[in-house]
Amino acid sequence: MADNEKPQGKPPAAEKKGEKEGSKAGKQAVKIPKGTRDWVGADIQVRDKIFKAAGEVFARHGAVQLDTPVFELKHILAGKYGEDSKLIYDLADQGGEMCALRYDLTVPFARWLGMTNTQSIKRYQIAKVYRRDQPAVARGRMREFYQCDFDIAGEYDTMIPDAEILRIIVDVFEAVGLGKDVTIKINHRKILDGLFAVAGVPADKVRTISSAVDKLDKLPWEEVKKEMMEKGLESGVADEIGEFTKHSGSLKKIIDxxxxxxxxxxxxxxxKGVEEMDLLLSYLEAFEIPDRVTFDLALARGLDYYTGVIFEALIELPPNSSSESRIGSIAAGGRYDNLVGMYGRRQIPCVGVSFGVDRIFTILKQRHEDEKQRAKGVDVYVMAFGGKNGLLKERMAVASELWKAGISAEFSAKVKPKLPQQFKAAETGGVPLSIILGEDELAAGKVRVKTLGLADDHPEKEGRLVDRADMVEEVKRQLSEGQSEAAAIPALTKSLDDATIVEKPQTAA
Amino acid sequence: MADNEKPQGKPPAAEKKGEKEGSKAGKQAVKIPKGTRDWVGADIQVRDKIFKAAGEVFARHGAVQLDTPVFELKHILAGKYGEDSKLIYDLADQGGEMCALRYDLTVPFARWLGMTNTQSIKRYQIAKVYRRDQPAVARGRMREFYQCDFDIAGEYDTMIPDAEILRIIVDVFEAVGLGKDVTIKINHRKILDGLFAVAGVPADKVRTISSAVDKLDKLPWEEVKKEMMEKGLESGVADEIGEFTKHSGSLKKIIDxxxxxxxxxxxxxxxKGVEEMDLLLSYLEAFEIPDRVTFDLALARGLDYYTGVIFEALIELPPNSSSESRIGSIAAGGRYDNLVGMYGRRQIPCVGVSFGVDRIFTILKQRHEDEKQRAKGVDVYVMAFGGKNGLLKERMAVASELWKAGISAEFSAKVKPKLPQQFKAAETGGVPLSIILGEDELAAGKVRVKTLGLADDHPEKEGRLVDRADMVEEVKRQLSEGQSEAAAIPALTKSLDDATIVEKPQTAA
Structure with missing residues (x-):
């Protein structure tokens, strides 16, 4: 389900008119649309790590990948998002069909199920979605952002796919290295609805009271109660809701x-809800994850279309995190059995989860920076030390040989580059290894392979002069040694000033 | 450069008005916008193989990935595509900035260079682009389609990056398994321009005559000459152009x-052009690819902004290909030194290539189908044979153990599935292996691991009953044996009817 990134602002109708005409006088500014960003370099590496980890987990569970167009026919999106429909980006009417950019990945999935003769499927989609929300870049609310959705559609026996979704959430966070930090809160719409009925909430107020309950993790009880009473509940009714929704704990504890x-x-x-949760618990035990899930009677989730279990994965932030960077939900979803029927002749029950890629990215990037990894993946910089015509063709031939061996390599695209410039380029790129060509050495069939950034008293500081035929092997040897040495650094230099490590060209990723 | 998928049709202004209101009477049709497609299953696997292969080659050359927003400010795209600007998709004016969907990946790259303080970079981007062209789905012309661009930007010595781009084209096609089938045609704008001048083409007619020359690979000389004369050339001038542009061959031959x-x-x-081609030849020799490149004086390329070498990678189709499916250019590009200056204060020389992902996909898919690979990647189907409650929790626990070992596994999401249904599901999914659970075997701590689709007289037809503790190892053993057996099939059954192989559940990818 794709509701993890629920928009919270107002549509940007109030933007300054001036922007439309471009900036100031004269030439129009070269800039990027508001609320969008370019992804580049190290950020993409972190992002791709998330995509790869999630994709591998999904595939392990037999999921098929779906990639839908970035826009849909306008009537497909119409009437699906309630008030938030005003946040949909329309394409201009230039003749032909009326289209709009996708708002989430759930509606395109439901459209695809309706169009094809698919009775059941596990599908995932990782793609950007679009919301004309007021952007708040610092807080991570963008107009273009990634979603990563996994859903199981089909007529199955109760709670079996639901349990698998929860297992997948655990697997994905373990795959990206956040397994220990994430807990999953779970509740059941049938229990929540029944609880409201027992407490005396009128049927027509259930959804609005539900959205008040959903704020319990952010607001104190008194404020939530106030909101309920403003919405027409009597104090006693509100208190009875408060009495139950304060409970959370292991599935077993809350079921009992x-x-x-x-x-x-x-x-x-x-x-009915308790019976289903009982069944779910037994399945989670078979999947070995009952301790990863907390039953929280206050979890309500915003969207109307949930019909069964609902859940939200939360990350526990380190105690020194500022409230500015506090990150709550990083995945969410639930069962929605009545949505697909809007698009096809058949109703297909579904349960799914949407991972908040941008939030997961922010956490991983922070850790990534802590590890001071290098942005580029180039292993070898091929340099010339003097020589006729800067030994350009010789550098090309050496690079060519490395590429063929699957080793990433670069060289200066200058005919006669100076040696310090070449070292600088390698250092800037965080390249761990150099091959240095000299005219005399080449004549003798030799090249120098040198790990960069070694201490002055390191025995291999000057590198090794090896036969050209042994070059690739020597590169592989020094690369793997460099990696183990780099891995050892944090332990060895624990007492050193951080800056000592930063200034030094890094030797491995 | 992103001109590989140059649009050739008219904008779809003439589409039936009726479409705007949806189909027929009553409920609006559940469909996908014209000229777009859903990617799913096996198609995505083939597509991802291309992306992965290309991405690895680019990374090996030190490239950084760039991912720009799907839309840009409208004025960024304005005035960049000449007549084709009418094919740009605008976003509706809903207040705020005026935006349009990207038309290619070159302009966003130039915009990014202009915005950032980047002096030089190797960047690649693989993403969808949008053109409001009349779609011709059968011929592969879509309104939303993939481009894969690699460019080298920066002030470098002559022809060094150009040679590397050509090497990258060779590397990418080798990585996707088309190395043997692709040849690269190359020419130089300076030579072409000079040739026109020498022949007597007026300066203001150079571009339009150039576009006539570009048709020489599709039309006979007589028709091209006719077009030139209609464009105002004298017969003798046209003949002199024809005399030179008919030459093609090795770089050395044409340079001489x-x-x-x-x-x-x-x-x-x-x-000047000949000197540069001479230099290029020496670099291609250092990169060991001079024989992969053909110097073709008739290659002109459509776009105006090329300033140096231009090239096009062509695939040689098998002799029995129908003309309908004839596929020509699958990658193209060249040097463009004057484009980036439109966005920033600095002019940054660039050379780049755009791979035609959809065309490469079509070719690989054809081969993929020939190999009859299975669409899904699930390795094991966990089944129950009788047992209390369909042994559901036992199946879950077994699947859970397989997932943990990194093995993809599925099971029926029914409490009591019938055995034939389970076999059918495994067969439909092309799953090569099953684990069959029985109550008595489980009580004895055993499970049956069985390769599916073995011949009746195969010694392992009934699978193996193994200790539960040895299950994962046995699965890995049978999977790897199944793979080598499947790999041997084409050789062993060469004389059999194809259908024999198709009907049989496949045992490996």
Whole structure:
């Protein structure tokens, strides 16, 4: 489900008119549209790590990848997002079909299910979605941002796909290295609805009261109660909701708590929900993840279309995190059994999860920076030391040989580059290894392979002069040694000033 | 450079008005916008193989990936595509900035260079671009399609980056398995321009005559000559152009040919171009690819902004290909030294190539189908044979263990699935291996691991009953044996009817 990045602002209708005409006087500014960004270099490496990890987990569960067009026919999106429809980007009417940019990945999936004769599928899609929201770049709210959705569609026995989705959430966060930091809160719409009914909430107020309950993780009880009463609840009714929604704990604990309440269990909806949660617990045990899930009766989730389990993955931030950078939900979803019928003749029950790629990215990037990894992946810089015509063709031939061996390599695209410039280029790029060509050495069939950034007293500081035929092997040897040496650095230099390590050209990723 | 998929049709202004209101009476059709497609399953696997292969080659050359927003400010795109500007998709005016979908990846790259303080970079981008062209899906002309661009920007010595681009084209096609089938045609704008001048083409007619020359690979000389004369050339002038542009061959051959013509070499532009091609040849020799490149004096390329070498990679189709499926250019590009200055204060010389992903996809898909690979990547289907509650939790636990070992696995999401249904599901999904659970075997701590689709007289037809503790190892053993067996099939069954192989559940990718 694609509701993880629910927009929270107003549409940008109030933007300054001036922007439309471009900046100031004269030449129009060369800039990027508001609320969008260019991804480049190290950021893409971190982002791709997330995509790769998630994609591998999904494939392991037999999922098929879907890639839909960036725009859909306008009527496909119409009437699906309630008030948020005003955030949809329309394409201009230039003749022909009326289209709009996709707002999430759920509606395109439902459209695809409706168009094809697919009865059941596990599908995933990782792609950008578009919302004409007021951007807040610092807080990570963008107009173009990534979603990563995994859904199981089809008629299956109760709670089996739901349990697998939860297992997948655990697997994905373990794959990106956040397994220990994430907990999953879970609740069931049938229990929540029944609870509201038992407490005395009128049927037409259930959704609006539900959205008040959803704020309990951010606001104190008093404020939430105030909102409920403003929405027309009596104080006693609100208190009864508050009494139950304050409970959270292991699935077993909350199931037992509910079972112990005759009043609750007398409600058909609660009873059904508890039975399903009981079944879910037994499946989570088979999947070995019951301890990764917390049953939280206050979890409500915003979207209307959920019909069964709902869940939200939360990251525990380190204690020194500022409230500015506080990050809550990084994945969310639930069961929605009545949505696909809007597009096809058949109703297909679905359960799914949407991962907040940008939020996961922000966390991983922080850690990535802590590790001071290098942005580029080039392993070898091929240099000339003097020589006729800067030994350009010789550098080309050496680079060519490295590429053929699958080793990434660069050289200066100058005929006669100076040696310090070449070292500088290698250092700037964080390249760990150099091959230095000299006229006399080449005549003798030799090249120098040298790990960069070694200490002055390191025995291999000057590199090794090797036969040209042994070059590739020597490069591989020094690269793998450099890696183990680099890996050892943090332990060895724990007491050194951080700056000592930063200034030094890094020797491995 | 992103001109590989040059649009050739008219804008779709003439589309039936009716489409705007949706189909027929009543409910609006659930469909996808014209000229777009959903990518799914096996197609995505083939496509990703191209992306991965290209990305690895680019990284090996030290390239950085760039991912720009799907839309740009409208004025960034304005005035960059000449007549084709009418094919740009605008976003509707909903207040705020005026934006349009990207038309290619070159302008966003130039915009990014202009915005950032980047002096030099190797960058690549693989992404969809948008053109409001009349779609011709059968011929592969879409409104949303992929481009894969690699460019080298920066002030470098003559022909060094140009040679590297050519080497990259060779590397990418080798990486996707088309190395043997692709040849690269190359020419130089300075030579072409000089040749026109020598022949007597007026300066203001050079571009339009150039575009006539560009048709020489599709039309007979007589028709091209006719077009030139209609464009105002005298017969003798056209003939002189025809005399030179008919030559193609190795770089050395054509360079020698030009050098032998005093009349040509007297032209400064030709002389400069020939010197550069001479230099390029020496670099291609250092890169070991001079035999992959053909110097074709008739290659002109459509776009105005090329200033130096231009090239086009062509695939040689098998002799039995129908003309319908004839595929010509699958990558193209050249040097463009004056484009980036339109966006920044600095002019940055660039040379680049755009790979035609959709065309490469079509070729690989054809081969992929020939190999009859399975669409999904699931290795194991976990089944129950009888047992209490369909042994669901036991199946879950087994799947869970396989996932943990990195093995892809599925099971029926039914509490009590029938055995034939489970076999059918495995067969449909092309799953090579099954684990079959039985109550008695489980009680004895055993499971059955069985390769699917073995012949009736195969010694392992019934699979192997192994200790639960040895299950993962046995799965890995049978998977790797199944793969080598499947690899041997084409050789062993060469004389059998194809259908024999198709009907059989496939045992490996």
């Amino acid at each position: 708590l509910l079972k112990a309440s005759e009043k609750m269990m007398a409600n058909e909806s609660v009873k | 040919l030009l050098k032998a013509s005093e009349k040509m070499m007297a032209n400064e532009s030709v002389k």
